[in-house]
Amino acid sequence: MIDPYEMLNVEREADEAAIKAAYRKLAKSEHPDAGGDADRFAKMSACYELLKDPVRRKVYDDTGYDPQLAEPTDLKGLMVLESLVNDMILDEREPGSFDPVASLRRKLTDDILKARFHILELERHRGRVRKHIDRLGKRPEADVLGSMLRARTQSITDAIRASETQIQAIERAYSMLDGYSYEMEHVNDDEIELPKAAE
Template sequence: MIDPYKTLGVDRDADGASIKAAYRSRAKAAHPDAGGDVDAFSKLTASYELLLDPVRRKVYDDTGFDPQLTDTKDLEGLLILDALVNDFILDEREPGSFDPVAAMRRRLTDKIVNTRIHILELERHRGRIRHHIDRIGKRPESDVLGRMLNARCDTIADAITKAENEIKTIEQAYSMLEGYSYELEAELPKAAE
């Protein structure tokens, strides 16, 4: 993820005129026709467009992400975390009485485990279908049952691939929690009786 403020060299509270001036100044040197790098110019232009769009800028300022500048995996991980953040915001327990970061990590771990179990079930089911295919005698004119069973195997293979990709996304969300901790309130000592 690139930081559009750093890319343009402007402060976080820069107004539209400052952003335009910074873009024009940097674009002259960064433009490919002036010997600049195409990728660098593309990032400069994307940063400029983000900061001039009030909605995208607000989303970036609030989350640190922009759909157009963010890797798809990061964006999908962010969406998973967003749902988990909503869960702990709505939790009625007092802040400091529970660890929402640890709870988020547990929920992500549980999702990974459940998805792996689902993959194992799908693979077992696909194996049973393949055994049926091996045992069914084929009709000489057409193999309707074989085609139907093979189509089921293909559908299961697609579901397995989807589940494996879901695990990668959950792992990405988990990695986004690295470095975070949460300070719990210390329990008060019980009064001596």
């Protein structure tokens, strides 16, 4: 994620006038017509657009993310977390009676394991299809069966790539939880009701 404050060399408390002045100063040397790098200038302009928009700036300040400045892997990680946050909100248990951050981490870990197992299964299927292709005698005319098997191999390869991309998104979501903790309600041992023994 690009830090717009760092990119424009302004303080986080900078007002609109200071941000505008910093942008104009940098634009003089960074503009492609002045010999600057076009990609860097585009990023700098995107940062300026973010900081001059009070709503986007507040969202960035609160979350550290902006969709237009975020890397694709960050956005995918955010999408993974978004669905899990909805589950957390809809959980009927009393806040403080369970650790939702630990639950999020467990869910993400489970999803990574499932995706890796799925990849192993797909690789096994792809290997079997390739062995069939190796053993299949080719017809002199159109190789319909061979074409179908090769297409199936490509479909499996595409599915493996999609699963690998999903794992990267889940891992990114997991890393976004770094540093979070959750304060649990403290329950005294004498407040816990133990089941009565049968007489």
